[in-house]
Amino acid sequence: MRYIVKILTLVVVAMLPVVGSAADGRTTAEACWKEGIAAYEAGEYGRAVESFERIAELGEVSADLYYNLANAYFKLGQQHTPGESRPFADGELGRAVLNYHRALRLNPAMEDARYNLDIAVDYTNDTEAVPENFVVTLWRSLRDMTTSNGWVVVSLVALALTLALVMLYLLAERSVLRKVGFFAAILLVVVVVMSVALAISSRTAVEGDDRGVVVYNATTTVHASPNSASKRIREPMQGVTVRLLRERGDWTEIVFKDGEKGWIRTSHVEKI
């Protein structure tokens, strides 16, 4: 008995710093958050970017954090001095697009982020995507109505309701109630299956997300093969979203939205 107490005490003591540091990180993040918002409101977007990036380093990531970070990058890039520097001289546009994508990945239903992403993309020379199948678009827009976990909650509630209706069907004495229970249960089974499928689809979309954003501050060149001597395919600007396929040395193979493939310097793109 005494040994058990000793071991338990040891475990608790060993856990303390872990718990402590986690709590500490949270308070630092909260301070950074306030600081970042204050800096943004004062128009000091450079400081806002630093604060929000710090929170991301601490691991306290959320859709709102990425959204604010993207906004700060976008505003910082717009804040240039005419004659001296171009807008988005340090790749801020690329970073803004990147962080809007990250925010939307955590919360596909975040309407503000989608709106701002549209505005940011207007500044890039991104190509139009190949039009998708109608069913795929419908499925995707349905899926993006909430997060994967949102669909999990929907599926669990629907499951509970289904079971309740099954019980009604089995136990009710009056035939009207039994009929209602039966058909409603069948309907809800469909809802359960759909929402589980949407939750899984959402999760695979996030985990299998192979997109990247060009973050290089100037125009970069996409070559036909992974060396600079090969033919130049395209010159995407910062903020162009591509899919990343594979890496060879310093080069990464990418696919543009319209299906065109090429190789870009790995340091010029960042994975979402």
Added chain:
Amino acid sequence: MKVLFRFILVLVALISSSVAWGQVSFTVDAPALTALGQPFRVEFSVDAEPERDSFKAPSFEGFEVLAGPSVSTGHSIQFVNGKQSSSYNCSYTFVLLPSESGTYTIGSASIKVDGKSYTTKPLPIEVIAEKGGAGSTERTTEQRPESRIAKDDILLKLLVSETEVYKGESIRAWLVLYTRVNIDSIESLDMPSFDGFWSQELTFDNTPSREQVNGRVYEAYKIKELLLSPQQSGKIVIPATTMSLLAQVVVEDKRHFDPIFGGRQIYHVQRELKTQPITINVKEFPAGAPASFNGAVGSFRLTSRMPQSEIESNTADQMEITITGSGNLKFIAPPTLSLPESFEKYDTKVVDNVKLAASGASGSITYTYPFVARSAGEFHIDPVLFSYFDPATGQYHTLATEAATITVTDDGTSVAAPVVGGYAGFGGTMRQLDRDIRYIHTDKLPRRAAEMMVLTPLYWLVVVAIVASFVVAYVLLRKRIRDNRNVVARRMKRADKVAVQRLRMAQRSMEGGNRHAFYEEMLRAMWGYISDKFNIPVSNLTKETIREVLYRRGVAADVAEQFCEIISRSEEAQYAPSTEGDMGEVYAFAAEVISKIEDVVKR
């Protein structure tokens, strides 16, 4: 009267003659620069008749007088529009030969006109020793006239005032022809197009001057003068200017000596001249330009005339901004004036009054911003900012007009204001002014994004827990329902037995003569019977519910009525002091009614 008139006439004559004296000018003319061994002329001229022998020449120290003074006089009378004017000119010319290099001064000469003496200003003359001796004049033995003109006898140069400038700053460029021989005519002149510059020709003084180039003295003729304003930054090259001209060569020909013309022959020699290309380094503006900087370079002042502070709606007014100064005025974009949305704006009127000079453009530009206030209210007009770059100090300056508040009073038609342009007034559609990203989210720091739960062990655990809890609930509920059903069935079976038992207890009370207890037992038996038989709590029972329940179970209405009558009679008799009504009769009646109900209700 006549005397006075005559006096005035004399006075006028005196004044006019004194004016004539005042106008006498006595000047000296000589080249300011000359080469050693080259004779030159010095001419003293006076524009009035001098007194005889009153001219005193200065001492020509440092020069050898080759000839002079040769006197020439001229007198001309002109009639212009019926007015007579006369001019007189007298000049004394010397030919001097510099004997040593250095700067010498020709002293003052003096002359007397009408008893008054005039002197010339001392004139400094620079004498230089030319390289290569006396130049082309030595080579008289050469036969071909083309070779009589050395390559450096005629030069063409494009000169610029500066080669390092800021974009928009203006520089002066002038084309000069230097020559040591006579020029007959210029055949062609091909100026470059000055790409990268905004160029404007200037008017200039085209009197030739003597200038020293590479240690030699030339006559310099200015051919063109331009004001250039670079429009792009970086190194801009002004390409070469080419010129083709005819020069005169005078050859003393001994073979064809002419007694009258002295055997001189004049040849025309064609020459092609070319300037050196010039590179102008146009610097970018330094960092830290204000947001309102729009490329204005120079030095400016800003004045404005504000609109009236109170106007009626639907009336026109305007704001005027004037930029005065020197610099690239022609290239200044109108400063942006942001007026409230309900103000109808019209095209900005630009009036410029810019003069070009060798130092650059200067003057003023006035921008007029007309508007019509369409709706009533108090409107704030932000100051108009104008920034310029001063190349002299290398700094930016920002000028601003005052902020203004305009009160627009309602003229009574604001609401029904006509829809003009994009603004539809009240009740119209809203116009999208601009688009920008939405604001940041300022709530508390959100929780860290949750892991995705679907298909994880936790998820399965929750699913299994939900299913299991329902299965358990189902099993329990089913059992309970079944048990419940059994209890009811048993109770119903027992119902008449209980009633019989109660009736017996009532019979005992009746035998004991206890009226009150009898009726109490009777009531209990009746209520309890119905309660157990039809599974209705006693508290919910009334006579009405009993009638209803019995009717629903197919018991005849009169039987139900009898049942209720027994209850009524029992209730009345319970506390009644009289012995009215027979207890035995009630008892038998109750037993009969219950057995009747049993007959019908029994399955």
